[in-house]
Amino acid sequence: MSEPDKPHARRVLHFAFAFKKAALSAFVSLVLFSLMVGIRTEAGPTGQLIYWTRFDELAGLVAATFVGSLVIELVRQWLGPAGTSQLVPASVQNGIAFAGRLLPPALLIFTLLVPVIFYDQRYILDLAILVLTYVMLGWGLNVVVGLAGLLDLGYVAFYAVGAYSYALLATTFDLSFWVCLPLAGLLASLWGVMLGFPVLRLRGDYLAIVTLAFGEIIRLVIINWQSLTGGPNGIPSIPRPTLFGIPLDNSDDGLAARLGIEFSPTHRIVFLFYLILGLALLTNWVTIRLRRLPIGRAWEALREDEVACRALGINTTTTKLTAFATGAMFGGFAGAFFATRQGFISPESFTFQESALVLAIVVLGGMGSQLGVALAALAMIGGFELFRGLEQYRMLVFGLAMVLLMIWRPRGIIGHRAPTVYLKEAHVISSDLVKEGHG
């Protein structure tokens, strides 16, 4: 500290400072946890609330805060200010870029092979289907949030519309999955346009709250319109999907019987896996194609600057509406898939938590990056599964992870996607055209 020019001067550890900071944190946590953790309340046998103390847990938490804060502060001092020693050599950067180009095809091939590799592991297959469902939802929401830059906190509404459309059409009119799938997508995109209209003039946080309210309205209507949706009890026995009319069960005209192989329930799981993979890839393909069309360019322009967009003559109304409709359509497809996979749906599956989860996937994936969204879905859902053993602590850990990931990587794991088109040349202009040096 006394000799600042010494190379290791910044590695001097200020123990007193760290100690003081840790003591302060411990005191804050003592006050925070004093009543919430130190005292436990519960309705007693007579219905009267009783309470008992849990000072051990309280002491443990305070001690953990103290030690944690001390360690973090010392590590921070040891490492010095962030960013000073993080220069990555060019060769490593090239290597990363090369691996980055190889990653998507490798990932795709691996995904295609998942049912072959893990044929006997039902758990992994189920998890893979779940991850792919969220990849698809993430890609769908990515159109709205990542490409068009419209913050949608009620995406789960379209998921719900798709699921209920399929469930109701299939149970009431006995339509097959393949007829219902486009219908579900169509209905969901219709709702997307219906949401889109009122929010055309809104932006930013107003838009966020209206979409959130919209999601809640859909959920509340589903809960309360009992004669149509079954209310909180949901819709049971939704038909399973068929392979273009051939059921995947052990009946005489089932797929196994027709092919002359032994029936196994795994067949249906594998079929569902490829179904959702196909749907997800369709979403991805359509998004990538749309991005190269005028409408996709308009979405990206809208994300970058709405005023400039309007000045250039882009019709922001249709641009926004198509973004909502396209995103909603994919949400509807995913919902129909969800309904046929579960065989049972209830409003509980369509809470705000789902919207937040999908939005977290999109933002952590880097807003607009297709690969990033897929990886983020894998990380989030996989992580969620890893913590299944924690039961009631799971959502707590999930929330904490969301906060920490945002602090660590506010722009997502993969990084922000730049607009697809931009002027590649930066013109060097003469210094007499600008005031300070050249621009």
Added chain:
Amino acid sequence: MSGKSAIFDRGKTSFNFAGKCANDRQRMEYFAQQLINGIVLGSIYGLIAIGYTMVYGIVGMINFAHGDIFMIGGFIALISFLILVSFGLTAIPLILLIVLLVSMAITALYGWTVERIAYRPLRHSFRLAPMLSAIGMSFVLSNYSQVAQGARVKPVPPIITGGYELAERNGFAVQVSNVQIIVVLTTVALLLVFTWLVSRTRLGRDMRACEQDQTMAALLGVDVDRTISMTFVIGAALAAVAGMMYLLYYGLVDFYMGFVAGIKAFTAAVLGGIGSLPGAMLGGLAIGLIETMWSAYFSIEYKDVAAFSILIVVLIFLPTGLLGRPEVEKV
């Protein structure tokens, strides 16, 4: 069994009259009663909405965790109440005062901590980052209280009983309970203190300065970090009061109540014009009245749908809310 809980008594009254004779609905007395109930509910929403609108005004973010701060406030009020009663305190006003102060103090510290941990590191990050961090924090808080205090609803016996009968005609009485009076009086008192704080104190001036231009305020010697922290502290303290009022009025708390109350209070803030303090209170009253009237005259199941739909309708025609200033678009 007599007066087991205020909510059940009130529920019984309104349900009976709603069910038994539809004629009652056309009466002035019925309307007056619903008006009182709506104002009380609106006061609670307004108190929460102020926290949203203040934070939005200064930091420009939706503090999603604010509803859960309100829930924490309710829990802390409940626990401190239980402890005080078990210590043998019997003077209800004294108990209420201590509970109010304890719950305000601890909840304010929660607000401070949330800002310090989840928002301050993202102060200059892009717009979505603090919002997602706030959503994560909201999950953390609600699940923390579920883990710490259990998932079941916590009922308390009515703490304040009694009330006044304002008018009575043909068997239908317009009543105002003491709890309702206390809720409204506390809200009004707090609003007066709060208005004084914002318009007459150094802190209030700093807050207004930060709202206009943080960089300029910092250049002129305003401690921006401290001011933002204080904004969260004040917002959380008001939410704690709302939580305590909720506990007194409804006689229960649970870990999930923060979400719905939070969305409605945010709706109130947006309805009133986000960033505007009188707007937040006005929006709170509007949402409270809409919700109560809708339950009284239409269907109780769709009261939340009504509140959210009105939000959407208002925003179509008044995109900046009732009292909000139109945003100047910079190119």
